[in-house]
Amino acid sequence: MEFTIQKRSKRSRARLGVIKTPHGEVETPALVTVATQASVKTLTSEEAGRAGSRLLIANTVHLHLKPGERVVKAAGGLHKFMNWRGPMMTDSGGYQVFSLGFGRDLGTGKILKQRISASITTGQQPKLLSIGEDGVEFTSYIDGRRVFLGPKESIRIQEALGADIIFAFDECTSPAADHDYTARSLERTHRWARVCLEAKRTKQALYGVVQGGKFEDLRRRSAKFIGALDFDGFGIGGEFGDDKSAMTKMIGWVVDELPEDRPRHLLGIGHPEDIEAVVKAGADTFDCTVPTHYARHGTAFTSAGRLDLNQSRYLADRAPLDRKCSCSVCAAGYTRSYICHLFRAKEVTALSLLTFHNLHFFNGLVDGVRRRLKRGLI
RNA sequence: GGGUCCGUGGUGUAGCCCGGUUAACACGUCUCCCUGUCACGGAGAAGAUCGAGGGUUCGAAUCCCUUCGGACCCG
Numbered sequence: 463m464e465f466t467i468q469k470r471s472k473r474s475r476a477r478l479g480v481i482k483t484p485h486g487e488v489e490t491p492a493l494v495t496v497a498t499q500a501s502v503k504t505l506t507s508e509e510a511g512r513a514g515s516r517l518l519i520a521n522t523v524h525l526h527l528k529p530g531e532r533v534v535k536a537a538g539g540l541h542k543f544m545n546w547r548g549p550m551m552t553d554s555g556g557y558q559v560f561s562l563g564f565g566r567d568l569g570t571g572k573i574l575k576q577r578i579s580a581s582i583t584t585g586q587q588p589k590l591l592s593i594g595e596d597g598v599e600f601t602s603y604i605d606g607r608r609v610f611l612g613p614k615e616s617i618r619i620q621e622a623l624g625a626d627i628i629f630a631f632d633e634c635t636s637p638a639a640d641h642d643y644t645a646r647s648l649e650r651t652h653r654w655a656r657v658c659l660e661a662k663r664t665k666q667a668l669y670g671v672v673q674g675g676k677f678e679d680l681r682r683r684s685a686k687f688i689g690a691l692d693f694d695g696f697g698i699g700g701e702f703g704d705d706k707s708a709m710t711k712m713i714g715w716v717v718d719e720l721p722e723d724r725p726r727h728l729l730g731i732g733h734p735e736d737i738e739a740v741v742k743a744g745a746d747t748f749d750c751t752v753p754t755h756y757a758r759h760g761t762a763f764t765s766a767g768r769l770d771l772n773q774s775r776y777l778a779d780r781a782p783l784d785r786k787c788s789c790s791v792c793a794a795g796y797t798r799s800y801i802c803h804l805f806r807a808k809e810v811t812a813l814s815l816l817t818f819h820n821l822h823f824f825n826g827l828v829d830g831v832r833r834r835l836k837r838g839l840i
Numbered sequence: 841g842g843g844u845c846c847g848u849g850g851u852g853u854a855g856c857c858c859g860g861u862u863a864a865c866a867c868g869u870c871u872c873c874c875u876g877u878c879a880c881g882g883a884g885a886a887g888a889u890c891g892a893g894g895g896u897u898c899g900a901a902u903c904c905c906u907u908c909g910g911a912c913c914c915g
Contacts, residue, residue: 498877519876557876569882571875634876671876699876730876751877758879774869813879 463627463667463694465725465746471840475717475744478835481517481725483549483626483667485541488517490725491741491835493732493828494551494749495821499524500534500544502821503754504814507546512790513818514825516548519749522619523555523611527604531622539624551749552625554616554658556632556651556671556699557730559598563588564636572701572730573709574637582639584646593633595650613657621664629697630658632671634729637701644675652687659691667694669727672716675701681712685719695725698745706736710743717744734763734827741831742840753824757816760805763823769798771816776802789822791815 469478479490495502495515502510502518510518520540525531537543540550565571567588587593591600597612616631632651635644655670662668670693674680688696698716702709713728720726725746732740732750740748753763760772764784769776779798783791796815804812834840 494876496877503877503879521876524877551876553876555876561876561878573875629876632876697876702875727876733875736875748876750875752875755874755877755879758877759874759881761874770872773871808880810879817879 465695465723467723469836471742471835472838474742474840475714476741476835476840477744477746478832479725479746481549481627481747485547485549485626486516488549488747489832490746491828491832492517492747493737493824494519494727494747496749496751496754497544497546497550499528500540502817503758504810504817505821507544509814509818510546510821511548513821514829515821517551517747518546518548519551519553520623520625521553521555521558522616522623523558525552525623526555526611526619527602527609531619535622535624541624549627550625551627551727552620552623552629553729553749554620554629554631554671555611556616556629557634558600559591559593559632560634560636562600562603563591563593563598564638566590568636568638570637572634572637574701582636582643584640584642586643595653597631597654598633613654614661617658617661617668621662621666625666627667627669627695628662630655630668630670630693632673632697632699635673635675635700637676639675639701641675641677641680644673644677644680648673648680648684652684655688655691655693659693669693669695669697669725671697671699671729672720673700674716676708676712678712678715681715682719685716689720693724695727696720697727697729699729702731706739709736710739713740713743713745732824734824737824737827738831738840741835750824753820754817757820758813760812760816761820762801762816763820765823771798771802771805771812773802774806777806783816783819784823787819787823787826789819791819791822 464482467477467479481488494517497518498521500520534543591598599610602609613631620628631654633647635647651673670688672684672688674684728740728745728748731748733752760770762769762783765786776798781798801815
């Protein structure tokens with residue numbers, strides 16, 4: 463992998479660049495489309511490309527549990543397996559340490575929306591998995607068997623999957639974790655980062671992951687440590703504070719400490735209103751489930767805001783999802799009325815129509831950000 | 841002519857035999873939520889004078905009588 467910066471903004475930390483991989487180039491800033499189980503859910507790989515997606519991210523834990531990395535490797539790797547010709551990433555499974563652990567226990571995401579009375583302190587373990595020095599043991603949600611995943615295991619799996627860019631195994635800490643827990647978790651994530659670098663035998667690009675929660679000292683410490691290692695790029699993970707301004711501030715701390723010559727990937731962020739802010743804060747790429755996940759729950763993102771296509775009022779609405787949208791769903795004449803009907807009738811076509819539109823909309827937003835960055839407006 | 845069973849929110853049911861706080865459940869409806877993914881998910885709300893009328897009782901969806909509607913059996 464090769465990263466070249468074409469332009470640095472004078473108004474913000476944003477920059478314009480190109481990531482070159484063995485499977486093609488990606489202009490940055492770029493949105494990475496989520497394909498957890500080697501599929502952009504409800505779409506074919508060709509359709510994802512037509513919706514404007516250039517770079518996909520699949521998941522180590524999910525593919526390890528099903529179908530197993532050996533099946534993917536035997537098929538010729540992720541690209542051939544899912545018939546995707548463009549660049550790909552795999553996430554390391556570090557997020558699953560959180561989502562199957564404290565995230566599940568406390569019913570919270572990475573962003574703390576309401577105050578949580580309990581806080582996570584040193585020595586505490588989640589209910590369904592145990593986190594140790596060498597990795598994490600958890601129960602498979604598929605067949606209930608115990609599975610061990612650590613930095614070595616994650617790298618071995620990601621090598622077999624064969625994405626162009628892979629991530630170091632980390633612990634994504636909960637918003638409820640206190641300073642001491644977050645600091646100790648961070649030290650362990652740093653030790654795991656070294657193990658990942660030593661374990662990797664392929665030419666795949668490896669990104670190290672910065673953690674540190676909402677704490678400025680920890681974020682800066684983590685960025686300095688990870689930034690000093692021989693990674694090809696950097697992931698910024700973990701929780702992102704209590705609100706949007708806290709999130710961009712936090713990204714700023716990290717970006718200030720990271721080397722400038724390598725790409726920065728913001729893990730798991732990207733509501734429409736976040737995209738420009740995150741680019742200005744210095745992110746080159748970012749992945750997010752929002753366009754595809756919300757589509758399957760009936761939410762369309764449009765230039766005029768969100769629509770919930772489950773609501774019966776749209777049965778009478780014969781407008782396209784977004785009058786300003788040029789995607790093949792809107793342009794072909796599919797109406798809100800029809801898509802609303804499909805959702806209420808539980809027709810699966812509803813899911814793919816909305817997924818396609820949402821992806822096109824989000825990719826268009828990022829295209830716009832890139833254009834304005836080129837013109838010096840951001 | 842004789843007999844049996846059923847009738848509870850939009851839909852399907854539970855409760856009835858052994859009467860007792862705001863009639864329960866599923867689906868549906870409505871509102872809100874979902875940021876390194878859980879389509880088949882989370883939280884909340886609205887919605888039933890328990891077919892109708894009468895009786896017994898401190899108290900009836902529950903017991904008794906009558907009546908209406910539906911299904912069925914025997915002649």
